[in-house]
Amino acid sequence: MTITHTSENSISGTPAAPERVDTSLSQIRDRDFGYNEARHLLLRAGFGGTDEQIRTLAEWGPERAVDYLLDYEDIPAEADARDAFDSGIIRPRNDAEKRAYRKAQQASDENALAQFRTIRQRAQRDDRNQMRKVQQWWITRMIQTPRPFEEKLTLFWHGHFATNFRTIEDSYHMYAQNRMLRANALGNFGDLLRGIVRDPAMLKYLNNNQNRKSSPNENLAREIMELFSLGEGNYTERDIKDGAKALTGFTYRDDAFVFNKNQHDNNSKRILGSIGNLDADGFVNAILLSPNCAPFICAKLYKYFVSDISTDVRSLKGAPRTVVRKMSAMLQDQRYDLKPVLRRLFLSRHFYDPSVMGNKIKSPAELVIGAVRTLNVPVRNLTILTGAMDMMGQSVFLPPSVKGWDGGRSWINTSTLFIRQNTLVYMLTGQQAQKNRRFVDPTAYDPTRLVPSMNDPRMDSNPPAELIANELLDLTLGHRPMGAIEFLVDAANKVDKPNTTKGITTMLLLITSMPEYQLS
């Protein structure tokens, strides 16, 4: 098998003169799908991959490659068990406890009340510890999964239906929401909405547990339309008021959704043109009937998978506007089934247009998970990695607000850029940036396996330094920037020989410190 680089960029290092962006959703030709395209697909529909994985996908061609990633249910994987985490850390008081508490209150028994407080504080502390474990469980899953697209998409929905642990203070609810999102990630968008209006974490986060017939709370009704389905300006205050009424009584008890029909408002509502005694499902149906729903979802998918655009559909211009419009027409035709639309997108000529490839800023998750999956660096210490991601602005289960992460350029400033570079330094070498952290993680890293020519039995085991550098650039950047090679080889020679573990690590340190390494 011979894989040739299809893009001129990969050889010359200078971008081609601006050409018209290909906005076609028709399928990329097999012969246009080479190493760089396969690499791009793995980065965007996953977290990147090894040289071997890239080559395999390239050899398979676009259709088989995309199907392999998207038909992930065919790939055996460890199921996420409902009982992997303790559901009982945060739980409502049982009847006996309630009686005891009431008695203590009535008697103003300060000792007993203090004991209740201590029990509560202990539970909260245990719950925060469990949240850290769930966080690390998910990061590990992203690192190890044979179904990278499943996790990439689950992370998308987590940012879309953003819920923050710090507000709801129940790690098991966060975990259960994560399972719900994963189970529906590539299914039907309507099912996701129906799932989210029954999700204890979301019901608590947006106060729907306080949304009662007698005193409606509009928080969830507003955000469902503004952030989860339609976008600002596509609904009225009346829609919010009646939407809130439709959601009354949708609450939870302990870990399960319950419909409290005594709190539900059975009066007629009018939401987005639909009239009747609507409940949450009626509200969801009204949303799905709106012509603004599919464009909003497609713009968000486009922003996550294709390029850093605004999610305000009306402000879209040029190629993104055209492509989002085509995607939304298709999503409507498919009655909100997501898979055919995403399959079409990942197979489209537009997805592989030069303006799209290598021009998207990596999220912290893409940077950190990608380092392991592409460079095969050791994970070393998950607490340090999740801490680093937090400093870069992305803690899973702790999104900054109900809007989720803004993404794009908002990830990058002078502070986070150093954190990003230094996290790679840590993963490659075990060295931490902090002055007071002198401990160097001793886990060995063997980067020689990244270099194809060093693993080819037909080749001299001592390939030239320039070839090693170029092969590393192909894997990490997808092209060879002009002049870079000179510094890579020079630095490797200063530290050791270019074909040793130390020499190659040195080159990787320099490559991962290049601004371009932040692009996917």
Added chain:
Amino acid sequence: MNLHNNPDDAKAYTRRAFIQSSTLLASAALTVPAFIQSSAFALPRPEMGLSSIAGVDEDNILVIVQLSGGNDGLNTVIPYRDDTYHRLRPSIGLNLDNIHILSALGTNGASDLALNGSMTGIRELYDEGQCAIIQGVGYPNPNRSHFTSMDIWHTADTTATGDGWIGKYIDAQCCGYGKGESGTPDGSQPEYKIEPPIAIGREAPLMLSGRTMMPVSFETPDLFDWAGAKFSKDIIEDHQKLTDTLNEHADPNTNNAFLLRTAMDARVSSATIRKAVAAKPLVQYPNSKLSTQLSMIGSMIRAGMKTRVYYASIGSFDTHANQLGSQNRLLGQLSGAVRAFQSDLKAQGNDARVTTMCFSEFGRRVGQNASNGTDHGTAAPMFMFGPKVQGGFHSRHPSLTNLDNGDLKYTADFRSVYAEILDRWLNAKSRDVLGGNYRHLRVMDV
């Protein structure tokens, strides 16, 4: 193939297919962008020294301190003689034992107002005439969302959209481009005469972000440097040359160009900033996060850096429950940090060059809630510090009975304060930045 990625599993890295070796490229000449050569970051000027030229406004520095979460104004500046205050705050209202009653200062006195008892340092500054308290600051149709209200304060725009007001100020200075717009009229690469603002923290605050100008942010000096040097010092030069390699053909609107600019800002400011903050401050600061931030800002000013706007922040003011202890502690930290900062600047001889402005996204409701806390409200006092402020009280204290939806009515628009800072301290035209005329409150004494 298997996409399963077990880092311990070597199977993912089996021998590879033959790959054609590619043509090797000759190295290209490197271009160093012009703005680095003209940057004070790259070329620190030792002759700047500690002194300043009084009255030269190019020398003036603004320090912004953000109190995040919505600071409760009524327990910061206390209307202690008002019965309504005590009636609506039975368990969190401050009594005479817990406040600093202030003496009248010239025409700006207010005999019925006091400072929170934990604000001893700020009380001293008040007595020295170096603390201006602007009462009842807010804006029309107040927004009670943390995010939106904070964005309103950052953009100086009640729709909470657009660039940051300091960003707009710097863009306007740089390009002579006014009318509330920022960037260059023709979209060309701007040439800045002013250094980027510096924010302490891991975020680039919206307030400091313009169309093209982005602030320099750093959290701690040891995280503001490339750690690859720890692996080998010999490779620093190669690393720097690599990041200097700007692609001449890079479209300024691409993410790559944006990353290159940010990387350049990071690299050229890193050494200067780290060197500046490594110096021991001339005075002892208390032990708090805000004190650490202000002491670093003090050291950067002392080192003669030409930065004109600095930004620090302190959080946790969202006191919905058990407010008393936590807010007092936070106000104590604020007070101690600001007091030490002013002493530091005075010891440096730079105090007259620096004015500090302190704000929060909103105040809180008049009455306490059921959890001995307060919920999101509206207008609240702003503070300004330094020898060049008109010490004492400004504007009027909002009435506790004549309310708007149960909340305080604002008596001063926050943009009036911004306007005065722009016009009288930063030598700019506030109309160009704020898109309108706002009446000065005569808080600056210059």
